[in-house]
Amino acid sequence: MVEEELTWKEPVQRVQALAEKGLKEVPPSYIRPVSERPCLDKQIHLGDDGSIPVIDFSGLEDHRREDTMDQISRACEEWGFFQLINHCVPVPVMDRTVAAAREFFDLPLEEKQVYANKPWSLVGYGSRIGVTEGAILDWGDYFLHYLWPLDKRDVDQEWPRKPASYVETLDEYTHALHNLCSRLLEALSESLGLRKDYIGEIFGWPDTNLVLRINYYPPCPSPDLTLGVGSHSDGGVITFLLHDNVPGLQVRKGDRWLLLEPIPNAIVVNIADQLQILSNGRFKSVEHRVAVNKDTVRMSLATFCNPDVDTIIAPAEDLVNDDNPALYRAMTYGEFLESLCRDGLKGKDYVESFRR
Template sequence: MECPLEWPEPVVPVQSLADAAVIPDRYVKPPSERPGDASKDASVDMIPIVDLGGLTGGAAEREATMREISGACKEWGFFQVVNHGVSPELMRRAREVWREFFHLPPEEKQVFANSPNTFEGYGSRLGIQKGASLDWGDYFFLHLRPESIKNQDKWPALPASLRKITEAYGTEVVKLCGVLMQVLSITLGLDESFLQKAFGEEEAGACMRVNYYPKCPQPDLTLGISSHSDPGGFTILLPDERVQGLQVRKGDAWVTVQSVPHAFIVNLGDQIQVLSNAIYKSVEHRVFVNAAEARISIALFYNPKGDLLVGPAPETVTPDRPPLYKPMTFDKYRLFIRKKGLCGKSQVESLIAM
C-alpha cells in the first residue's frame, strides 16, 4: 500500500500558532511524553566530542580516533565531530539562509507545500493518520543525492542565495558522510568500502530536512519532534548554536545535548543497527521547544539506495550471534514513518528475526 497523495486534513503551519496564548489540543502530549521544564535539564552527561583531525595523523592517532568513534557508537549512538573539513562559514550561511526562508511571508512558503507521498517541500507533519498528535515544528525536506532524483526546481527560489548555498553545503557534508562510512566499516571489522557498497555506492541517498521550531506558549506540554530513532543510515545535524533543544535517551534518562561551536552532531540510524547486527545501535532522541525563541537545525540523512535489501553483514554473524534482523529494502522500511509518524524504536524492533 502506497501513501496517499494528499494529507487527511488541512495542514496548519506551526509558525502561524506561535503567538497564541495556549497551544491547540492536537499538540498536547500525554503526560508520560511531556518534556517538563527541559530547558533546565541538570544532567552532567555529555555525548562524546571527537576531533576528526586525528584521521589524517599518524597511524597511532588515526587508530585512537577510530576507537573514540567506535566507543561513542556503542555507548551513545551519538557523538559530536570537530575539525570535520566543512567550513564554519558555510555552516553559518546555510543556517542563516534557511532561517531567512522561514521568515518569508506564508504565501511564499506555501508554494512549496508538500504531500505525504514524498515529503519533498514545505510541511508541518509526518504521519498520515487522521486526528494524530502533532509536533510543534515546521520543516522543509529536499533530496540531494543521487543526482537522478535531485530537482532544484523544488527548492525555494527565495532567498536568492538559498539554492547555491544549499548545494555547496550538501556537497561538503556528503563528503564527510563518505569519510564516516569508511570509519564505521573499519571499526566494525569490515572492508573499508563495505558500508558504501551496501548503501549502493554512488546511488546512495542523501536528503536534507531543515527544521524550524517556533517559540511556543506552553513548551512543557509539547515537543518539537517526538521521541524516535532515525530510519536511515546516519544523520549529520547542524544545530542552532544559539538555542539548545536536542535530547538523547541514555537508559531511562533524557540528556540535553550541549552543542559546541562549529561542530556537527552525528547519530546512527536504524540501517546501521541492522547492518552491524546491533553491534552499533540507533538511539531515541527528541526535541523540546521554548517560549522565548525559535530554533532552527539542518539534518542531512545518509541512506541506502531505496530498492536494495538491507540485512546484517555476514561478518557480524557468528554461532553465538545469529542474524538479528530480517532483510528489508529501505523504500519499504521508511513507509512505516510516512504512515504512522514517529514511534520510538518500534519499527526496527519489528524486524527482529524470530
C-alpha cells in the same frame, strides 16, 4: 506505494503561523500525554560530566588515528550520538547554510506554500508526518529536499528560489558534507572490522541519497506540554545535524532523556536504523526528540544518509556466526518509508519489529 491511498484527513496547520498569532495556550492537538512531556525543569545536560563523545575528526589523519577510531567505535556502541569537531566542512559554509535556511522561513506563508508536501511524500514544506486523523502533532514546521545524488535533485521544482543565495549555498554545503560522509562511512566500516568500503557498497555509495530536512521550531506558549519532534530513531544510515546553537535536542539514555548542549561549529552525528541492522545491533540507533522553548526560535538542519527504497538491508555476513546469530531479518528501506508516511514517528517500534 499507491499515492491515492494516502490523503490528509484534516487540514494541515503551519505551526509558525500559529505562533505568530500570539497564542496564550497550546492547541489541544499539540499537547502530549504526561508520560511524553519533556520535563524541562529536570533536564540533565549531556556534556555536564563530559560523557557525550566529542570526536576530533582530524585525528584520523595522524598519530592519533588508532585512538580516534576507538572513540568512534565506543560512541556508536554506547551512545549512538557524537559531536564532530575539525570535520573539514568550512565554518563559513555552515554559517551561510543556516542563514539561507532561516531566510526561507522568514518568507511570507503564501510563498512557502508553493512547496507544500503531499500526504504520500515527505519532500517539500511540511508540518506533520503521517496522515492519521487525530494524531498528536509536533510543534514545528520543516522543509525537505534531496541534496544528492545530482540526478535526484530537482532544483527548479523542489529547492526554494528564495533567498537568491539558497541554491549556490546549499550546493557548496552538499559537496563538503558528501566528502565528510564518505570518510565517516569508511571509518565506521573499519571500526566494525569490515573492509573500508563495505558500508558504502551496501548502501550504494557514492550515489547514496543525502536528504536535507530543515527544522523550524517557533516559540511555544507552554513548551512543557509539547515537543518539536516526538520520540523516534532515524530510519536511514547516519544523520548529520547542523544547528543554530539553541539547545533542544534530547537523547534517550536508558530511562532518562538528556539534553545535548551544542558545541559551536560542531556537527552532531547519530547512527540510524539501517546501520544498527547492518552492524547486527553492535551500533545503536538511539531514540531522540526535540524540546521547544517559550521565547526563541530554534532551527536545525538534519541531513539523512539514506539508501534507495529497494535496497535490501540485513546484518553483515562477516558479523554473523554461531556465537553471534543474525538479530534482524532482511528488509527493504522502502518498507520503512511506507510505514513512516502512513503512521508517523513511533519511537523504536519499527526497527524492533524486524528482530528475529
